[in-house]
Amino acid sequence: MGNRLNASQLALGSIAISLIVLALKLVAWWVTGSIALFSDALESLVNVGGAFLAWLAVRYASRPADAGHPFGHHKAEYFSAVAEGIMIIIAAFLILEQSIYALMRPIAPADWGMAGLWINAVAMVANLLWARLLIGRGGALRSPALVAGGRHLMSDVWTSVGVLFGLGLALWTGWSWLDPALALIVAVNILREGYGVVASSVNGLMDSAAPPDEREEIEEIIHRSAEGALQVHGLKTRRAGTALFVEFHMVVAGMMTVRAAHDICDRVEDAIRAELPEAKVNIHVEPEHKLEKTGISPR
Incomplete structure (x- = not known):
């Protein structure tokens, strides 16, 4: 039971971290108006929803077996992971839509400033540290919901790395098209990650064999x-x-x-x-x- 409580605490911590990161990224987007930073913030919004679902799933999965569920409630976490994967995919399509619009009406990089990039970098570091904890501890606890959340956060981290590098390059070169182009790349990466989360979770629902x-x-x-x-x-x-x-x-x-x-x-x-x-x-x-x-x- 101690392990499950630990998993529940991690899931609850994910909600808090996701809210903090989302707030930072929204500020970064508001300061710059960058569509790439908007896409990064939108992915973090999905993280908040996913973290909340993971918390609910971990708590439900820890319930003991009963007359209606004689084999326990362990699979509840897979449903959470599938739901998070679907939200990731929806976010990817929203980013694609915004990116195409921004390609037609790009914002000059000179208008961004560096403050937004630094704020986003702080959010990225927070995500990185928490993602490593979730993947490591979630794997030890064999929690699909926590591992899925950690994998999603790592995808978010790599997204942020690419966005920050690209926007820095755009500021240096003045190429305004880099911003929406980066957002398109982010969307494709998020779409790939969403598919991976859904596929692995469905595999668990299908009673896959032990490794x-x-x-x-x-x-x-x-x-x-x-x-x-x-x-x-x-x-x-x-x-x-x-x-x-x-x-x-x-x-x-x-x-x-x-x-x-x-x-x-x-x-x-x-x-x-x-x-x-x-x-x-x-x-x-x-x-x-x-x-x-x-x-x-x-x-």
Whole structure:
């Protein structure tokens, strides 16, 4: 429960950071009138909405299983991530619209001043620090909502880097077309990021298997802890937010008592949970005539 509270606190912190960054970027846009800075601010507005959804999702996902949701509420975070991805895509199209309009009516770079660029740079640094925290801690907590938020913030950071570099170049050269051109590039980058967030989250909703390295770890645990069984086969895994579901068939001698087979199951389950605490293990015991040609052989 402590980990989930920590995730909830991070999600709540994201709302505060996103609001601060949004305010800074809006000021930067207001000072300069730059369409590229407007696009950067619009992406931060999406960050605020995404952070709020992530906070709600993390809180809901932490609820224990109940009669209506016997496998828990872990997938709630994927819905949050999908929603954030959709908002990112909508923001990208809004920026595209504004960029095309600005290409026809560009603002002279000399009218911008440097104050707006410095303000945007401060916002960028804040985003960078928080994004690194979200990705690192969100990955450790296996929180799709936090990781999606962190990835989006990192995209925002790279957007800001490109915008600041381009606007600095525009100030130096006087090329007013650079501003809306940069906004177009920003829009394409945001669109790509939005697609990535949606795709990865939908993959989670589709019960994707655990990563290969995690599956190998489970196989090794079974190999060393299933002593007394003849074979384990049919291993299946799936991730649902923070939860890991593991199921397999365990073949035992036909004359083995139910108690003895149950003891082996308990030992294997305990061994898996000792290294993967979030695992929910389901074992189907079978008699020896169910042996298959391939499987995991216990020590």
